[in-house]
Amino acid sequence: DTGVSQDPRHKITKRGQNVTFRCDPISEHNRLYWYRQTLGQGPEFLTYFQNEAQLEKSRLLSDRFSAERPKGSFSTLEIQRTEQGDSAMYLCASSFSGGSGNTIYFGEGSWLTVV
């Protein structure tokens, strides 16, 4: 499968613990995005990278959230001191900025439940 891969798919954690999600984008895609989605809502943008540079962050990305893409390939999203309000699906997406289009392709998401 050459699509966007996310790991783990499901995570249950206790409030106050740290969690980390990993995203492997489609090969050769230089842009990588993180979104968050809660029940009944559309995905909300968190941040995006072009290669290893983090170019934009939403105000939704509090100080407890940090994302990295150290070598311009895979990315991690860490949430520190989790709160119940962090329970959501975290979506990763990627795209290629060259060529005639910039279609964004999404992974299957990582579900987080904070108890």
Place this chain on the structure above:
Amino acid sequence: DAKTTQPPSMDCAEGRAANLPCNHSTISGNEYVYWYRQIHSQGPQYIIHGLKNNETNEMASLIITEDRKSSTLILPHATLRDTAVYYCIVRVDYTGNQFYFGTGTSLTVIP
């Protein structure tokens, strides 16, 4: 990015064409119309996009009005597997800017 307006829900009989409307009256000249769908508990799936001409691919057709203020996604022969939430998004294609999703249209295909 321009905002979009979609009906919250629609039904369609299996085997019939599903026509999903989207209003984007503030769209700019360089903004594309994108359609994605999301089946329960899965990530959004790209369907189709266009600028001003009508587009067709193996999944769907996209009809954009001449003034570009609205568009319609057409699923020619809806199946039960097409039951999903459909999102209409407008954005400038060549930037790295993110998509802004609304709440979409929940399409239910009825047997």
